[in-house]
Amino acid sequence: xxxxxxxIEDLNPQVFIEEQCRLISEQVGPSKAVNALxxxxxxxxxxxxxxRALGPRLLTYFIDNGLMRxxxxxxxxxxxxxxxxxxxxxxxxxxxxxxxxxxxxxxVKRQAITDTFYKTVFGRLVKESGAPYLxxxxxxxxxxxxxxxxxxxxxxxxxxxIDTEKAFxxxxxxxxxxxxxxxVRAIGEALxxxxxxxxxxxxxxxxxxxxxxxxxxxxxxxxxxxxxLVVEEELSGVQAFQYMxxxxxxxxxxxxxxxxxxxxxxxxxxxxxxxAVTASPTRLSFDLLRKLADRITSEVPGVVSVxxxxxxxxxxxxEAV
Amino acid sequence: xxxxxxxIEDLNPQVFIEEQCRLISEQVGPSKAVNALxxxxxxxxxxxxxxRALGPRLLTYFIDNGLMRxxxxxxxxxxxxxxxxxxxxxxxxxxxxxxxxxxxxxxVKRQAITDTFYKTVFGRLVKESGAPYLxxxxxxxxxxxxxxxxxxxxxxxxxxxIDTEKAFxxxxxxxxxxxxxxxVRAIGEALxxxxxxxxxxxxxxxxxxxxxxxxxxxxxxxxxxxxxLVVEEELSGVQAFQYMxxxxxxxxxxxxxxxxxxxxxxxxxxxxxxxAVTASPTRLSFDLLRKLADRITSEVPGVVSVxxxxxxxxxxxxEAV
Numbered sequence: 001x002x003x004x005x006x007x008i009e010d011l012n013p014q015v016f017i018e019e020q021c022r023l024i025s026e027q028v029g030p031s032k033a034v035n036a037l038x039x040x041x042x043x044x045x046x047x048x049x050x051x052r053a054l055g056p057r058l059l060t061y062f063i064d065n066g067l068m069r070x071x072x073x074x075x076x077x078x079x080x081x082x083x084x085x086x087x088x089x090x091x092x093x094x095x096x097x098x099x100x101x102x103x104x105x106x107x108v109k110r111q112a113i114t115d116t117f118y119k120t121v122f123g124r125l126v127k128e129s130g131a132p133y134l135x136x137x138x139x140x141x142x143x144x145x146x147x148x149x150x151x152x153x154x155x156x157x158x159x160x161x162i163d164t165e166k167a168f169x170x171x172x173x174x175x176x177x178x179x180x181x182x183x184v185r186a187i188g189e190a191l192x193x194x195x196x197x198x199x200x201x202x203x204x205x206x207x208x209x210x211x212x213x214x215x216x217x218x219x220x221x222x223x224x225x226x227x228x229l230v231v232e233e234e235l236s237g238v239q240a241f242q243y244m245x246x247x248x249x250x251x252x253x254x255x256x257x258x259x260x261x262x263x264x265x266x267x268x269x270x271x272x273x274x275x276a277v278t279a280s281p282t283r284l285s286f287d288l289l290r291k292l293a294d295r296i297t298s299e300v301p302g303v304v305s306v307x308x309x310x311x312x313x314x315x316x317x318x319e320a321v
Numbered sequence: 322x323x324x325x326x327x328x329i330e331d332l333n334p335q336v337f338i339e340e341q342c343r344l345i346s347e348q349v350g351p352s353k354a355v356n357a358l359x360x361x362x363x364x365x366x367x368x369x370x371x372x373r374a375l376g377p378r379l380l381t382y383f384i385d386n387g388l389m390r391x392x393x394x395x396x397x398x399x400x401x402x403x404x405x406x407x408x409x410x411x412x413x414x415x416x417x418x419x420x421x422x423x424x425x426x427x428x429v430k431r432q433a434i435t436d437t438f439y440k441t442v443f444g445r446l447v448k449e450s451g452a453p454y455l456x457x458x459x460x461x462x463x464x465x466x467x468x469x470x471x472x473x474x475x476x477x478x479x480x481x482x483i484d485t486e487k488a489f490x491x492x493x494x495x496x497x498x499x500x501x502x503x504x505v506r507a508i509g510e511a512l513x514x515x516x517x518x519x520x521x522x523x524x525x526x527x528x529x530x531x532x533x534x535x536x537x538x539x540x541x542x543x544x545x546x547x548x549x550l551v552v553e554e555e556l557s558g559v560q561a562f563q564y565m566x567x568x569x570x571x572x573x574x575x576x577x578x579x580x581x582x583x584x585x586x587x588x589x590x591x592x593x594x595x596x597a598v599t600a601s602p603t604r605l606s607f608d609l610l611r612k613l614a615d616r617i618t619s620e621v622p623g624v625v626s627v628x629x630x631x632x633x634x635x636x637x638x639x640e641a642v
Binding site for chain 2: 297
């Protein structure tokens with residue numbers, strides 16, 4: 001691929017920030033840019049960079065696709081407000097769930113989310129706003145994995161030969177595309193963002209849809225959302241790269257109040273990794289694993305079984321879906 | 322239920338053996354009995370008891386249902402031969418796989434195995450041999466779980482109101498029905514069986530079919546058989562009640578040689594338990610868990626992910642299916 005990587009040891013954050021602000025400002029010129037904020041590290045840093053470059057010429061949207069974690073839309077909007085960035089919260093839940101209905105293949109699900117995001121929702125937003133640019137937080141690892149064919153990242157377009165201007169009516173600007181995650185965090189720090197924001201554990205573009213094996217429905221998202229809340233509460237104190245709850249489609253036999261219950265299974269994954277290219281399962285204590293299982297089977301309706309993933313990447317990947 | 326439990330503290334093995342031999346001998350009288358040996362503790366102890374009671378009037382069969390572990394049919398037959406018991410090995414693999422085809426619900430799968438075993442295979446054997454009795458190793462816990470509706474054990478018939486004489490043409494004799502697992506092991510020891518035989522970890526009646534979520538096919542049994550071999554090799558040195566590999570129907574994203582591989586997941590379960598009524602996951606070392614994952618993903622074709630179950634029973638059950 002033609003994009004060069006800036007290695008963390010070669011990165012001068014202040015120089016990078018000045019350079020990218022200049023490039024964004026030059027490209028957008030006197031017009032406007034629309035910005036998709038997901039609340040993750042990459043999109044938050046992109047937002048701060050673009051806000052610095054464009055000021056009020058930047059229109060930042062947070063799309064509630066119905067696939068977010070508990071309380072996430074509100075907390076992301078409020079955290080950005082504290083940094084002086086106004087964010088427009090847009091409810092697109094029905095559009096996403098309609099697009100996901102009946103789909104079970106991971107790639108087909110990702111494609112449905114990508115299409116709804118870029119074509120349906122942002123196509124409309126860009127048209128309505130008259131802004132010919134979309135800012136997004138694509139990073140080097142996303143490009144690499146998509147090009148290698150490991151996993152289709154939702155935000156990869158140009159690198160797959162998609163002409164966004166033709167397809168969706170806008171150009172995409174990706175100021176972080178030469179960086180890996182540690183580089184992005186360094187930029188966030190240099191931009192004066194709170195540590196909690198630039199060190200936030202990664203969360204996938206398709207959000208909780210990436211945590212549901214099989215069909216994504218509002219009910220199944222609600223189950224995995226509850227399990228995610230438990231996992232994030234219990235593992236936030238652990239030094240790990242990323243942690244997650246995955247709802248399986250398989251059902252397993254359980255027993256409750258002495259009766260058979262054919263119930264759900266939640267898989268917990270917690271990864272040690274530098275850059276998501278390789279990863280290994282975090283050596284969580286058995287007490288913590290037991291506590292996770294106890295809480296998830298008590299707090300998430302219908303869950304009778306909890307597992308912990310013990311595979312490395314490769315041959316696993318960080319996300320199951 | 323009308324069956325009384327003999328608690329381990331009230332059990333006098335020698336008295337129990339004499340009493341059961343007398344009862345078996347009286348019931349069978351001058352005719353013959355057919356005996357279904359699975360190789361598990363319960364059926365092996367039943368075989369030894371009945372062999373002592375009936376001698377050559379006992380016809381012991383080992384049914385190869387295609388769902389056994391690697392090398393199991395041969396090793397069970399040979400171990401019994403060493404104890405002076407002749408076992409007839411019967412190949413019924415096609416009959417079982419035909420009965421399981423297209424079935425995914427655990428109860429429906431169990432029912433298909435039960436029907437094939439009792440009606441098709443043993444109905445024919447009993448008819449051909451002219452023996453009006455079938456010996457089997459049902460224990461108290463099987464009855465309890467079936468009656469409570471937790472899990473339909475394959476060997477529970479009379480307790481569910483099934484008249485085996487009417488339905489299949491033979492009467493069932495269950496000499497161990499008042500015992501739980503520790504009692505059965507004590508009887509095995511008192512009968513002079515090798516420790517390896519009476520302390521063998523439990524293995525379910527439906528064999529590897531109970532380790533496959535979703536449809537049971539020869540190919541899927543072959544995958545879980547390979548995973549079982551690894552799990553049993555690695556965990557045989559661990560002090561645990563039971564351990565197993567479960568093949569999921571769900572597939573997950575993996576990566577091999579830099580390419581995406583949508584592969585299989587194996588779940589490992591290893592239980593601490595006294596009597597299978599309650600159980601908790603064995604605190605295996607992380608190194609051992611990692612070794613299991615490494616070996617299973619290398620040695621079982623198509624497996625990209627391995628998990629370890631961390632739930633207690635209840636709300637889980639020992640077997641997933």
